[in-house]
Amino acid sequence: MSALAALKNTVFVLVVCLLACRSSSEGNSPSRTGVDHAPATPLRIAANRTEIYFPLLEGKDFALVANQTSVVFTPERAGGGWVHLADSLLGAGLSLKKVFAPEHGFRGLADAGEKVQDGRDPATGLPVISLYGKYRKPGADQLGGLDLVVFDIQDVGVRFYTYIATLQLVMEACAEAGIPVLVLDRPNPNAHYVDGPVMEPEHRSFLGMTEIPLVYGMTMGEYARMINEEGWLEGGLKADLTVVPLLGYDREVPYELPIAPSPNLPNTHAARWYPSLGLFEGTHINAGRGTRRQFQSFGAPFLLPQHFDYTYIPEPMPGASQPKHQGQTCYGRDLSGVTPPDAVDLQWLLEAYAYREKGSEFFNPGGFTRHAGTAALQKQIEAGWDADQIRAGWQEGLEAFKNIRKGYLLYD
Numbered sequence: 001m002s003a004l005a006a007l008k009n010t011v012f013v014l015v016v017c018l019l020a021c022r023s024s025s026e027g028n029s030p031s032r033t034g035v036d037h038a039p040a041t042p043l044r045i046a047a048n049r050t051e052i053y054f055p056l057l058e059g060k061d062f063a064l065v066a067n068q069t070s071v072v073f074t075p076e077r078a079g080g081g082w083v084h085l086a087d088s089l090l091g092a093g094l095s096l097k098k099v100f101a102p103e104h105g106f107r108g109l110a111d112a113g114e115k116v117q118d119g120r121d122p123a124t125g126l127p128v129i130s131l132y133g134k135y136r137k138p139g140a141d142q143l144g145g146l147d148l149v150v151f152d153i154q155d156v157g158v159r160f161y162t163y164i165a166t167l168q169l170v171m172e173a174c175a176e177a178g179i180p181v182l183v184l185d186r187p188n189p190n191a192h193y194v195d196g197p198v199m200e201p202e203h204r205s206f207l208g209m210t211e212i213p214l215v216y217g218m219t220m221g222e223y224a225r226m227i228n229e230e231g232w233l234e235g236g237l238k239a240d241l242t243v244v245p246l247l248g249y250d251r252e253v254p255y256e257l258p259i260a261p262s263p264n265l266p267n268t269h270a271a272r273w274y275p276s277l278g279l280f281e282g283t284h285i286n287a288g289r290g291t292r293r294q295f296q297s298f299g300a301p302f303l304l305p306q307h308f309d310y311t312y313i314p315e316p317m318p319g320a321s322q323p324k325h326q327g328q329t330c331y332g333r334d335l336s337g338v339t340p341p342d343a344v345d346l347q348w349l350l351e352a353y354a355y356r357e358k359g360s361e362f363f364n365p366g367g368f369t370r371h372a373g374t375a376a377l378q379k380q381i382e383a384g385w386d387a388d389q390i391r392a393g394w395q396e397g398l399e400a401f402k403n404i405r406k407g408y409l410l411y412d
Contacts (some may be wrong), residue, residue, distance in 0.1 A: 004238050043247065046186065052244050055245045058094065064149075066152055070154075072088045099129070151184070154186050165207075169225070185246050191251040197213065198400075204372060213401055231402070276340070282372065286298065293334060298332045298348060303315075313329055315327065390410035
């Protein structure tokens with residue numbers, strides 16, 4: 001057994017003690033809005049809990065799976081501030097050898113779906129290996145010489161958001177190579193509920209690799225534990241996994257994202273609407289890409305203007321170089337001032353389908369099914385089902401998933 005594995009129980013016992021009796025003022029999160037109650041211990045993200053994981057990295061050659069959200073809060077800087085985890089690790093004299101980058105790249109600038117090339121990070125000089133280009137999974141040669149892989153990426157808790165697929169493939173590659181994985185946990189802005197259709201195994205893709213609901217209500221650390229223990233790695237392998245948990249985290253307390261997790265999720269409001277409006281990605285409806293209201297609005301030229309009160313024209317911009325219906329007037333809805341529900345809201349999808357020009361193409365063949373995780377949803381919409389009828393069909397799968405999920409939660 002590795003020294004890392006041997007320390008797992010010690011880490012979790014330490015966490016329990018800290019949660020019970022420690023109050024820390026270091027590394028607090030950015031503001032969390034809409035708080036009805038505050039946890040007794042201020043929130044500390046795992047990346048700030050260096051007293052736990054720095055000892056696990058000492059004397060190790062390791063890689064980091066990271067992007068622009070992989071940051072550490074440093075209150076000692078003038079006015080406080082965020083420092084990239086790579087800089088923090090190198091500044092501590094630890095032997096960080098390379099970076100693996102997910103969709104959108106290490107600095108989070110690439111478009112959705114854009115292939116990202118290998119390269120070198122100009123700020124640190126570290127080699128950057130893309131996991132959203134030629135490869136989605138690290139190869140044995142890319143893992144060669146490493147003692148450990150650290151994973152630290154902000155998630156938003158939606159099945160088709162590809163960072164959880166990257167997590168699973170990294171864990172799988174490390175399990176095959178016998179290399180331990182250390183996950184630094186972060187809050188999930190959609191961790192307080194579970195909803196949406198459960199993915200069917202025949203629709204497995206990079207937009208959904210496991211049979212979980214569209215909104216699964218778990219942090220990255222919790223989900224990593226589920227992947228490992230539910231046998232979801234290829235060949236039934238298990239990774240040598242350690243999760244460094246959050247301190248003072250309450251999933252019922254809204255979390256304000258400090259950094260945009262990807263170019264078209266610019267703020268927490270967009271992340272909260274993403275489970276609902278993200279389904280438009282599998283249609284010919286524009287979900288606000290090419291505007292400043294990404295995933296806070298939707299529209300298309302073929303929606304009937306008499307039924308919609310919002311117009312906009314998508315234009316190329318960073319993160320959306322070729323948005324749907326570029327340069328065309330789109331009719332739709334602006335939801336930037338509407339509070340997202342704690343549910344997958346089908347209202348807008350059903351409304352757009354109902355009030356489109358006759359004969360206009362709506363669904364993207366195959367794309368909508370990959371996003372929904374099931375072929376049933378498109379058929380139900382086409383058959384005229386209402387939201388209550390559709391949602392009723394989700395309940396059995398959701399209850400079964402919740403029963404499994406509760407065994408992996410770290411913060412109840």
